[in-house]
Amino acid sequence: MRGAGGFRASVYALVARIPAGRVMGYGHVAAAIGVPGAARQVGYALAALPPERDDVPWQRVVRSSGHLAFAGDPVRGSRQRALLQGEGVPFLGDRVDMARAGWIPDTGR
DNA sequence: TCCATGACTCCGC
DNA sequence: CGCGGAGCCATGG
Numbered sequence: 001m002r003g004a005g006g007f008r009a010s011v012y013a014l015v016a017r018i019p020a021g022r023v024m025g026y027g028h029v030a031a032a033i034g035v036p037g038a039a040r041q042v043g044y045a046l047a048a049l050p051p052e053r054d055d056v057p058w059q060r061v062v063r064s065s066g067h068l069a070f071a072g073d074p075v076r077g078s079r080q081r082a083l084l085q086g087e088g089v090p091f092l093g094d095r096v097d098m099a100r101a102g103w104i105p106d107t108g109r
Numbered sequence: 110t111c112c113a114t115g116a117c118t119c120c121g122c
Numbered sequence: 123c124g125c126g127g128a129g130c131c132a133t134g135g
Contacts, residue, residue: 007132026117030131041132043116048133061116069116076116 008045012053014105018060021088022103023096025064032105043069059083066095
């Protein structure tokens, strides 16, 4: 899992650890699994996320700026925002309040 | 093994 | 503060 022969597996495992009401940036996730700069691959991994992995809260992964990845998508975009708000994620207009909703694995907070 | 793609990020204007 | 371009790295054909 983590690291060897499973970049995507590491992403799924970490995203699955994100508690409700919290979010992480793509770059943060990549760095957390040991591959800083691979933010695009995190999104790519979630894009390839199979239906079986419905246990992975992909909606809790947003951009470093706090804006949603699907901001321009009227279908998935609105759904992601609805899911996050339903979990109690603080929003600042159209973007997430990373200062409060941002979650770091090691801190456990 | 090489080439093309992409749910991103940083930097400059 | 918004827009555009270049850089990055893993995955699939």
